[in-house]
Amino acid sequence: MATSGKLASLRLPPLPTVGELIKLYNLRAEKQLSQNFLLDLRLTDKIVRQAGSLRDSHVCEVGPGPGGLTRSILNAGAVDLLVVEKDTRFIPGLKLLSDAAPGRLRIVHGDILTYRMDRGFPVNITKPWEEDPPNLHIIGNLPFSISTLLIIKWLENIANRTGPFVYGRTRLTLTFQKEVAERLTASTGSKQRSRLSIMAQYLCTVHNCFTIPGRAFVPKPKVDVGVVHFTPLVQPQIQQPFSLVEKVVRNIFQFRRKHCHKGVEKLFPEAYRIELTQEMMQKADVDPTLRPTELTIPQIRALADAYAHLCSHEPSLLSYNYREELRMKHHTRQGNTPTDTVTST
Ligand code: SAM
Secondary structure, three states: OOOOHHHHHHOOOOOOOHHHHHHHOOOOOOHHHOOOEEOOHHHHHHHHHOOOOOOOOEEEEEOOOOOHHHHHHHHOOOOEEEEEEOOHHHHHHHHHHHHHOOOOEEEEEOOOOOOOHHHOOOHHHOOOOOOOOOOEEEEEOOOHHHHHHHHHHHHHHHHHOOHHHHHOOOEEEEEEEHHHHHHHHOOOOOOOOOHHHHHHHOOEEEEEEEEEOHHHEEOOOOOOEEEEEEEEOOOOOOOOOHHHHHHHHHHHHOOOOOOHHHHHHOOOOHHHHHHHHHHHHHHHOOOOOOOHHHOOHHHHHHHHHHHHHHHHHOHHHHHOOHHHHHHHHHHHHOOOOOOOOOOOO
């Protein structure tokens, strides 16, 4: 296909390769910042293609590092690329890229966990939530050390339409450790079905695009990497506050191999546990002997609705925290291990 004149003019002029830049600035990867670089521009182009058309788009790239993915985003036609990088050593190389793409690359030296993306882009790109997504994308070859934390934060932002989602249903194209990518996209009944699957899928359409073998990165990580694309849903599949959904899902999945009522029980203080669990399961019309991994999102919705109903009659239930209680008991008993085995997901 012929490249249109406008897109051709947005392509970068010849530059030192990413590998040359790494040598030039002596950029040894820092383990602490989960640095694994992608130097193959065919691969970074492939990641960028998963985002859809970037023609004339606004993009926030997380952790540009030596700038491989950054080049692909610019070459795909983004007109406003804001990169957030924590490590100062990469800033000179990024400035070189910015000179090669005048007015199109903004560099923020900062931490993506605290960066206020709701202030980073012009208000006029905003699209009403019910309409098509805005021409704004979040793209990143994420540092493993913060990827789960970051996606949970952004999922909460989606639920509340805050942060990057004040502009509308901003799409995200991100890398995760393969196992995390599989959990994010796992369907009902699959072995990888977990808390993350429910939290992501009740709010977004989630697509596991492809896997990048670990050997494609420098230095090579111990695991392969999955590229995941998220589009926030117009209507979340569960209409309860994020914190309530998170609490219900976390409790259900804490005993992932047991019947789901076992986790549901732990939503309630011991004195009312049996009675309220029965009431909640009946109200939700969910078979208590299903395993957490077998629950569909509509069933989780029914459980969250039933829990919200019980809490509306007894608001103190909302602040009850089984793990907290367990910790307190453990402390006072000093040395007596609790009988329940709590597994995290
Ligand atoms: N995008 C580059 C690539 O694909 O080659 C680098 C990816 S590397 C896996 C992760 C990048 O995120 C590194 O450049 C690292 O310095 C940066 N980083 C780590 N923690 C960060 C944070 N909290 N905020 C912003 N950038 C961060």
